[in-house]
Amino acid sequence: MRRVNLAVSVMLMIFASLVSDASSSDRWQPNIPDNAVRDMESGRNLRRQGKFKESYARFNRAISVAPEYFLAHYNLGLAYADANELDKAIDSLETAKSIREKFNIKDATIYNSLGYTYLLAGKYENAEKSFFDCKKNESLLSTTSKQKLYNNMGVLYQFWGKFDKSENAYKTAKEKYESNKAGNNLVSLNNTRKVVEKSRNSAAK
Numbered sequence: 028m029r030r031v032n033l034a035v036s037v038m039l040m041i042f043a044s045l046v047s048d049a050s051s052s053d054r055w056q057p058n059i060p061d062n063a064v065r066d067m068e069s070g071r072n073l074r075r076q077g078k079f080k081e082s083y084a085r086f087n088r089a090i091s092v093a094p095e096y097f098l099a100h101y102n103l104g105l106a107y108a109d110a111n112e113l114d115k116a117i118d119s120l121e122t123a124k125s126i127r128e129k130f131n132i133k134d135a136t137i138y139n140s141l142g143y144t145y146l147l148a149g150k151y152e153n154a155e156k157s158f159f160d161c162k163k164n165e166s167l168l169s170t171t172s173k174q175k176l177y178n179n180m181g182v183l184y185q186f187w188g189k190f191d192k193s194e195n196a197y198k199t200a201k202e203k204y205e206s207n208k209a210g211n212n213l214v215s216l217n218n219t220r221k222v223v224e225k226s227r228n229s230a231a232k
Contacts (some may be wrong), residue, residue, distance in 0.1 A: 055097055055132045063092040067099045074102060079110040097126045101137055104144070113148040120144055135164035139176045146179065151187050158183065174206040181209065185216050188223075 053059040053067075070085030086103035089096055104119030120141040127137050142157030158180050165173065177200035184193035193216050200209035 053096075053098060055134060056093075056130065059093045059096055063089040063096055063099065066092075067096065067102060070099070070106070071102050074106040074109060077109075079106050082106045095126050095129070097123055097130070097132055097134070100126060101140070105140065108140075108144050108147070113144060116144050117141070117148065133167055135161055135167040136172050138164065139168075139172065139179060142183075143179050146183050146186070151183060154183050155180075170204055174200050174204045174208070176200075177204065178206060178209055178212060181212055181216070185212075185219060190216060190220055190223075 052061070053064050066085045066089035070082040070089065073079075073082035073085060083103065083106060086099050086106065089099040090103070093099065100119050100123040104116045104123060107113070107116035107119060120137065124137050124141055126132070127134060138157050138161035142154045142161065145151075145154035145157060158176065161168070161176050165176075168176065177196045181193045181196035181200065184190070184196060187193075194213065197209045197213045197216060200206040201213065
C-alpha cells in the first residue's frame with residue numbers, strides 16, 4: 028500500500044511540474060524561455076497596478092533573455108503609454124509590430140494599440156495607417172477589440188475634423204458590433220459639429 032501511495036505521489040508531482048511549465052509558456056511564441064515569460068507576466072501585473080518603473084525593469088529583463096519577444100515589447104509599449112511617455116511607447120510598439128509581422132503572430136490588437144498611441148501623440152496620419160492595418164486583420168479580433176478599433180477610429184476622425192468619417196466609424200462600432208460607448212461618442216460628435224458650425228457661422232458674419 029505504501030509503495031502504491033508513493034508511486035501516486037511521484038506521478039502527481041511530475042504532473043504538477045508539467046502543468047506549471049505549460050502555464051508559463053507563451054501562447055504566441057512557445058519557444059520563449061519560461062523565465063522570460065514569468066518576467067513579462069510580472070511586468071504586466073505591475074503595469075496594471077500603476078507601478079510603471081518596476082514594470083519597465085521586468086519587461087526589459089524578459090527582452091534581454093528573448094530579444095524578439097513579442098508580448099514583452101508590446102506590454103513595455105503599453106506601460107510607456109500609460110505613463111505618457113509616448114515616444115518610447117511608439118518605439119516599443121513599432122518593435123512589437125515588426126516582430127508580429129516577422130513571425131506571423133496571430134494577434135492584430137498591436138495595430139490598434141499602436142494607432143491609439145499615435146493618436147495620443149497627435150500623429151494622425153500614422154494613427155490612421157495603423158488602424159487600417161488593424162482593419163485588414165479584423166478577422167483575428169474579438170468583438171470587444173473590434174468595438175475598440177472603430178471607436179478609436181471615430182475619435183481620430185473627430186479630433187481631425189473629419190466628421191463624416193468619424194460618424195461612420197462610430198456607427199460601425201454601435202450597429203455592427205453593439206458598442207454602447209459608440210452611442211455616447213455619437214452624441215459627443217454631434218455636439219462638436221454644432222460648436223464648429225456655430226463658430227464658422229459667426230466668423231462668416
